[in-house]
Amino acid sequence: MGGSLAKACKDRRLVAQVIGIARREETARQAEVEGIVDWGTTDLDVGIAEADIIVLATPVRTILTQLDHLSRVIRRHCLVLDLGSTKLDVVQAMNALPDHVQAVGTHPMCGKEKRGLEVADAGLYMGAPWVLVPLLRTTPTSLRLVEQLTIGVGAFPLVMDADRHDRLVAAISHLPYALAITLMLTAADMGNDDPMMWQLAAGGFRDTSRVAASDVTMMMDILLTNREAVGGLLEQAADNLRKMASYLASGDEASLRTTLEAGHKLRTGSGK
Amino acid sequence: MGGSLAKACKDRRLVAQVIGIARREETARQAEVEGIVDWGTTDLDVGIAEADIIVLATPVRTILTQLDHLSRVIRRHCLVLDLGSTKLDVVQAMNALPDHVQAVGTHPMCGKEKRGLEVADAGLYMGAPWVLVPLLRTTPTSLRLVEQLTIGVGAFPLVMDADRHDRLVAAISHLPYALAITLMLTAADMGNDDPMMWQLAAGGFRDTSRVAASDVTMMMDILLTNREAVGGLLEQAADNLRKMASYLASGDEASLRTTLEAGHKLRTGSGK
Numbered sequence: 001m002g003g004s005l006a007k008a009c010k011d012r013r014l015v016a017q018v019i020g021i022a023r024r025e026e027t028a029r030q031a032e033v034e035g036i037v038d039w040g041t042t043d044l045d046v047g048i049a050e051a052d053i054i055v056l057a058t059p060v061r062t063i064l065t066q067l068d069h070l071s072r073v074i075r076r077h078c079l080v081l082d083l084g085s086t087k088l089d090v091v092q093a094m095n096a097l098p099d100h101v102q103a104v105g106t107h108p109m110c111g112k113e114k115r116g117l118e119v120a121d122a123g124l125y126m127g128a129p130w131v132l133v134p135l136l137r138t139t140p141t142s143l144r145l146v147e148q149l150t151i152g153v154g155a156f157p158l159v160m161d162a163d164r165h166d167r168l169v170a171a172i173s174h175l176p177y178a179l180a181i182t183l184m185l186t187a188a189d190m191g192n193d194d195p196m197m198w199q200l201a202a203g204g205f206r207d208t209s210r211v212a213a214s215d216v217t218m219m220m221d222i223l224l225t226n227r228e229a230v231g232g233l234l235e236q237a238a239d240n241l242r243k244m245a246s247y248l249a250s251g252d253e254a255s256l257r258t259t260l261e262a263g264h265k266l267r268t269g270s271g272k
Numbered sequence: 273m274g275g276s277l278a279k280a281c282k283d284r285r286l287v288a289q290v291i292g293i294a295r296r297e298e299t300a301r302q303a304e305v306e307g308i309v310d311w312g313t314t315d316l317d318v319g320i321a322e323a324d325i326i327v328l329a330t331p332v333r334t335i336l337t338q339l340d341h342l343s344r345v346i347r348r349h350c351l352v353l354d355l356g357s358t359k360l361d362v363v364q365a366m367n368a369l370p371d372h373v374q375a376v377g378t379h380p381m382c383g384k385e386k387r388g389l390e391v392a393d394a395g396l397y398m399g400a401p402w403v404l405v406p407l408l409r410t411t412p413t414s415l416r417l418v419e420q421l422t423i424g425v426g427a428f429p430l431v432m433d434a435d436r437h438d439r440l441v442a443a444i445s446h447l448p449y450a451l452a453i454t455l456m457l458t459a460a461d462m463g464n465d466d467p468m469m470w471q472l473a474a475g476g477f478r479d480t481s482r483v484a485a486s487d488v489t490m491m492m493d494i495l496l497t498n499r500e501a502v503g504g505l506l507e508q509a510a511d512n513l514r515k516m517a518s519y520l521a522s523g524d525e526a527s528l529r530t531t532l533e534a535g536h537k538l539r540t541g542s543g544k
Binding site: 109110111128129131158160164167168169170171172173175176177178179180181182183184185186187188189190191194196197199200201202203204205207208209210211212213214216219220223224227230231233234235236237238239240241242244245248249251253256257259260261262263264266267268 | 381382383400401403430432436439440441442443444445447448449450451452453454455456457458459460461462463466468469471472473474475476477479480481482483484485486488491492495496499502503505506507508509510511512513514516517520521523525528529531532533534535536538539540
């Protein structure tokens with residue numbers, strides 16, 4: 001996410017200078033060589049010393065640690081953003097930043113299973129909704145600046161509060177992930193008995209399970225910072241599966257058809 | 273499926289003549305005009321009168337009805353195939369065909385959500401596994417003929433028994449479908465409260481839910497002719513979801529990580 005944003009900002013000349021902060025020296029050098037950043041460093045304090053806008057593009061719980069660190073070291077007026085996939089804990093941590101710091105929680109609704117510079121893509125944000133969660137302290141000027149940045153890389157900014165965001169992404173992002181993991185685990189028992197199963201797996205299986213390849217550390221942080229909303233949906237999904245199983249067991253064709261037609265209608269947007 | 277096979281057979285000149293049997297006169301004419309068949313009819317008995325190979329490409333329970341009908345009307349030596357997605361009930365019905373009739377149950381592991389001539393695609397079978405289930409009566413010559421047909425349209429024939437086929441597809445095809453339906457139904461509750469949800473739905477949601485758009489009648493027949501295998505997997509999947517929910521509720525990070533890493537490893541084929 002961070003690499004893609006840096007690349008998009010550089011390619012479109014949206015900012016005067018892009019400074020990359022990486023965990024490893026090698027990544028910082030590679031980003032410089034590939035022209036993804038103007039210069040790179042592994043030292044957070046050095047990297048932010050000259051920055052007007054700081055973008056935190058790490059897993060959610062790392063963002064929380066970084067915000068805690070920033071709250072103690074930021075001296076300059078600047079604007080802090082994050083790209084984390086849950087927002088309640090993040091904006092709470094942002095509230096603890098010094099008063100002279102502006103901050104906006106954000107979540108671009110796009111992404112890839114793979115992390116790292118190799119998959120950085122300046123076009124990643126094109127056409128994607130990008131949720132912005134202003135704090136009470138966020139000025140209209142700061143919010144407008146962030147909106148311009150998101151529009152500048154081709155996204156559509158959508159302003160909402162953290163609670164609403166976290167409930168919505170539980171349904172459209174965290175639940176699909178949990179279902180994809182469940183598909184892999186449930187199918188694996190069969191695949192262990194008969195490895196031919198993997199050879200037969202067709203497009204439907206690949207699509208439904210794709211997001212199970214998401215980065216585990218990133219997803220751990222997401223699920224654990226959205227426990228209540230996700231937990232409730234997992235229970236609901238389990239209930240829906242149990243109902244379908246009971247319709248099959250009892251041969252209740254009418255209820256089964258009603259269920260499948262409801263799902264079909266929701267997915268196709270038609271009553272057919 | 274039938275239209276795509278007819279098109280592939282015509283394009284590659286695999287057979288002397290393709291006769292299309294449709295439910296509606298309009299479809300039969302359209303298939304002729306588009307050159308998908310040499311000639312079309314809505315009369316099954318007329319259509320099969322001259323056929324050496326009969327391919328049943330309808331929902332599974334319609335195939336069962338058609339086999340029952342064929343068992344009473346077929347006079348000529350010929351070879352009967354089906355393209356149905358479950359095989360136990362189909363090969364059982366094939367066993368009741370007259371002794372002079374050869375038959376092989378088959379299932380090409382490819383497909384589209386949409387049915388109909390409009391989406392007929394001669395390339396549909398390219399690179400797809402195609403399961404063949406011979407009967408006790410099936411001669412090596414008949415089986416070889418079917419293998420040649422599947423290879424002729426670009427597929428890979430795999431011979432196995434009906435029971436094994438039905439258990440495997442329960443895991444790789446029917447379970448993903450049920451999970452996609454479950455995703456739509458579970459998310460819909462949230463979407464009713466806040467329609468913004470649908471605007472936020474990103475690629476992960478679209479992929480995971482894609483097969484929920486599958487034809488309902490086709491899927492009803494598939495699930496109801498594979499009740500036991502599918503029902504067991506739905507219960508297992510519900511248990512897996514419940515476990516994840518309990519790890520979240522109790523904050524059991526170690527178990528949650530083990531679960532996510534197992535799913536990730538299965539999906540990516542890596543230990544990472």
